[in-house]
Amino acid sequence: MLKKKWHMDARCRTRDRSSCCSTSWVPRIMVFMAPPNHFLRQLVFLLQVYADKYQESGFTGAFNFYRAMDLNWELLAAREGTKVTIAMKFIVGDKDIGFESNGTREYITRDVFKRYIPNLEVVILDGHHFIQQERAQEVSNETLSFASFQDIE
Structure with a gap:
């Protein structure tokens, strides 16, 4: 049936x-x-x-993101080397395929990433790509701790 x-x-x-x-x-x-x-x-x-x-x-x-990839590189070329000066928290799962591939883990955990984002805090949780769903409470706690740390005017 x-x-x-x-x-x-x-x-x-x-x-x-x-x-x-x-x-x-x-x-x-x-x-x-x-x-x-x-x-x-x-x-x-x-x-x-x-x-x-x-x-x-x-x-x-989803396909348009990949179709526009070359255009994005062209448009962002003028901003190469620009630093992100606002505070940022990056939360990622340690088993995320994107985090594990192409040297991403090394790029993020070493000082290379921090060169472009000086006020960066990296949090690596036990989880995969959809970390906000796998570790909802931990991600919420990290987000709230980041928000309470910021001086919001």
Whole structure:
């Protein structure tokens, strides 16, 4: 019965969800999977929002970041070597793939990063890419400690 719900889109000619022409199956699956639990109902609502947005535009926004990468380099070339003078706290998960690749860990933990951002505090937590979701309380504590440290006028 669930498979029939996945393929109500007439444009989809296959049983393989990944090659389906639309994402119209996503909301229907979520409705069937969600038990009567308040947290899960909120999760279903959020997934519905994401599914609706994806259905409107697909991955266009995410792809545009990469499409504009050369343009960003051109536009920012004039600012090369500029220092960020405001205070900043950088929170990252120690198992984040971006933190672990291409020498990023060394760049951040050594003084290279601090040369461009003198008022930088780096916090490395036990976690992955979505550290704010994995370690919500710790990230909140770090954010609040940073905010209370700042002299806000």
